[in-house]
Amino acid sequence: MGQRHREQREMETRERVAGETGSAAWPGLSDPAHDSQRLFRQILGAMSEPGTLETLAVPVPPSDALGAALWGVVLTLCDLETRVWIAADLDSPALRQALTFHTGARITDDPESADFALLTHESFDPQTSFALGSDTYPDRGTTLMVAVERLANVGPSMLSGPGIETTRALDIGDTAGCRALMDRLAANRASFPQGLDMIFGCGARLAAVPRSTRVTRADAKEVN
Amino acid sequence: MNGYNFAYLDEQTKRMIRRALLKAVAIPGYQVPFGGREMPMPYGWGTGGVQLTASILGADDILKVIDQGADDTTNAVSIRHFFQRVAGVETTTATTAADVIQTRHRIPETPLRAGQILVFQVPIPEPLRFIEPSEQETRLMHALEEYGVMHVKLYEDIARYGHIATTYAYPVKVDGRYVMDPSPIPKFDNPKLDGNPALMLFGAGREKRLYAIPPHTRVESLDFEDHPFEIQRWEHACALCGSDHSYLDEVITDDQGGRMFVCSDTDYCQSRRGEVA
Ligand SMILES: [Zn+2]
DSSP, X not given: OOHHHHHHHHHHHHHHHHHHHTGGGSOOOSSHXXXXXXXXXXXXXXXXXXXXXXXXXXXXXXXXXXXXHHXXXXXXXXXXXXXXXXXXXTOOHHHHHHHHHHHOOEEESOGGGOSEEEEETTTOXXXXXOOBOOSSOTTSBOEEEEEOSOOBSOSSEEEESTXXXXXXXXXXOSSHHHHHHHHHHHHXXXXXXXXXXXXXXXXXXXXXXXXXOEEXXXXXXXXX | OTTSBTTBSOHHHHHHHHHHHHHHHHSTTOOEEOOOOOOXXXXXXXXXXXXXXXXXXXXXXXXXXXXXXXXXXXXXXXXXXXHHHHHOOEEOSOGGGOSEEEEESOOOSSOOOTTOEEEEEOSOOOTTTTTOOOHHHHXXXXXXXXXXXXXXXXXXXXXXXXXXXXXXXXXEEXXXXXXXOOOSOBGGGHHHHTTOSSEEEEEETTTTEEEEEOTTOOEEEOOOSSSOOOOOOOSSOOTTTOOSSSOEEEEEOSTTSOEEEEESOHHHHHHHTTOOO
16 A cells, blocks of 8 residues: 555544544634633643632533643643643543644654643553653653642642742642642652643643642641 | 734744743743744844733733833833734733733832733843853753852952942842842842742843743842842932832933932832822
């Protein structure tokens, strides 16, 4: 089978899959310039004041595993200059196609080359080798977008540091994955300025915890 | 607005700057490289600040632009008109009414509030540049927290003048980690960087670097135990509003050598005099 023929076949397959899985239902921004500006200011606010909750007005995607808020972050920040890694539990032909169609982002299987990673608290694995940035270019790291069990400003996890006047409580859920995520964030201090920045989504709600944040648990002496 | 994208920059450039801004906020005081674009104004006119403002500004924002504290200098007026034209935003001279404030060389006297964003125009982002011209070397010095040379430079001042002679672009340490150039603000403004409830963003157009201080972040001016950091003080009060606690400019009033001291922050001075700006 010739190369052109194969490409043609692949394209037809993609279109058929798109038709069957309804990727057309993954919505874009109705007014890209103004919607993305508004969403970016909310994301910037969330990253600047770690743990604060933002509610994003974004068209709801057909799969609720990712959630509207994180889909809004994808639409706001991803484009053809970015690489996106997708965890197995979120991965689908429909999401891949919607991501490519709406943003042009390249999808990668290598977490270390990803600018953004899409995952859930259930698929979070502390062993996944996301990019932490280098000591001279710490910004060159993967930003995690994680769908979590819930988002609320209650204990026992307490945040402090830049963007927080005293302390702020943040609860992302009770699952093993949620605990592992908070533990991973707490570990950022030891590797700073290298580290992982995380944006959490739960439905239309969003919160962020960058690597500069100190994370402690009220029910433990200190999370390491 | 015809012929322009909203706020001048194309969407892809804005996204690239926005991604860099999030990293800058996540690593306070660290200089993030960004692929800056040519702007329709010369570099000395704050193209770095203009690109950041263009990337964050929304149609509902109220914008204030100041140059050395004043809203009415050529630089401030032209940037304000630029954003009125390309983004159709409302502008103001009142610090309290502004959502976004782009500034060159000052931080407003009126305390900023949560939710406001202050965008600084930065000529030289690297505080170690005058000690080490190589970008590769300064990156390494930041990585290793090799900031001893910075203290040596300040201490040479003390040896020579009996005090630290640096009066503007006075280096700070952000959240106990990165040494940062706060842009050429007078050191009088340095204490306002510490624990400020507003988000502060810094953009250098020529060198294509941006950096940030999130709200409520610890920012210390470098100093020595025997020579603690001090801000400028004046023997005079403002000749116009009587303020004895604001940054004053000396103004020549006539050709007979007459002079007076007035607030450099024109909005602050006018509001103290009960005038409507
Ligand atoms: Zn005055």
